[in-house]
Amino acid sequence: MTTSTKLAPTPVIDETARLITEHYVFPDIAEQVAGLLRERLADGAYDTDSAEALAALVTTDLQSVNGDRHLRLKYHTEPVPPKQDAATLKAIRRDFDTSLGGAPRLQLLDGGIAVLELAPMLFPLEWAAEPLTAALTLASRAQALILDLRDNRGGDPDTVAFACSYFLDQRTHLNTMFWRNGERSEQSWSLPHVPGGHFGGSKPLYVLSSRSTFSAAEELAYNLQQLGRATVIGESTRGGAHPCNGWTVHPHLEATIPVGRAINPVTGTNWEGTGVQPDIPCPANDALDRAHAMALTRLAD
Incomplete structure (x- = not known):
């Protein structure tokens, strides 16, 4: 109240x-x-x-x-x-x-497919590096991974880059932040090496989204989607890129x-106001089942 x-x-x-x-x-x-x-x-x-x-x-x-x-x-x-x-x-x-350091759930589903929930936010990297390394190292052994961002409200851009690094095979330009009046800019890149296990850039990766997914969580979904690395499933996100x-x-x-404002190097724009648009639109409550079914089909093929 x-x-x-x-x-x-x-x-x-x-x-x-x-x-x-x-x-x-x-x-x-x-x-x-x-x-x-x-x-x-x-x-x-x-x-x-x-x-x-x-x-x-x-x-x-x-x-x-x-x-x-x-x-x-x-x-x-x-x-x-x-x-x-x-x-x-x-x-x-x-x-x-x-929230176990922002990784409250890691579950192994049928078919060797893992689901990792990152919530309620992407915490400052100085805190989150250890629990994320542990969770992502365990998830790296899965045949496919479902990254659940449906209840993530944002957080630290450095933590976004850290997480992206587990899903890419080489150092990659993720985002550029431009500050007021264009006085300066800062580029965000994935890391060339990560601690712990590396999921890699080839195994199936799915990201779950909802209307509650916001800010840095949107960047994580958008980065992986625009690089062609992940399929986003669920609802359009809230649309906060600044x-x-x-x-x-x-x-x-x-x-x-x-x-400041974020500019993606692939699209030359960002998700401000529009949200991250899912590749597979569906109600957020159905997104996990849809992702699991898609992963099973892809692995079978």
Whole structure:
């Protein structure tokens, strides 16, 4: 159950508009979004004393300009500190410790086919390298692998590259991140060698997706799909390709603002707004059965 928190909307909107103008990856769009917020404030659209209600109203307006799913005013039930690093890290660490390091399920199905679930997120690589190495090493002995990202909400791009490395036979350019105003860019590549067992680049690989799959989990699915390495099965993902930072604008409100954009070297674009489109569309609940059946057929052939 959530609680309502009274507030004055004007300082929240003013600060959110300022942060967007200064930090959003697309400066021209930033001016449009900030202008929209100020117009809506003047029109009385944000006349509420509930932080939760204001978050919903502002997020709808933020995303109405260009559909950026990472551009949000996020409501927190518990107060967030002005500098959120410690609190955010504590919450992420709790999720890490209760999910076996982000690999909560590894199961061997009929036909020598393994399913590995990565959830609830792709944790920072300094934490996740050990549990992922253990899980991927065990999975490397399978005849085919189903990678379940249906409940993965995102995470660390370095962990994406680390995971991709287990499914490729040579060092491969995965993604390029461009920051605001094109001042600098960073390329992401798979590793030339991985610790533990290597699944390799030839055995059948399937990725399960859902409407909840988001951000870095989408990148993992998109990278493998566009390289022709994996078949994506399930639902279109949420469509968030822009890395973002968060700023506290009220004790219960966080403005999350994209500060960069990802460009895939194969497509020259990304999955922002559209989501990763599955090769085999089906309800998320049916995706595992579909993938298992496809793997059995392929191995039989």
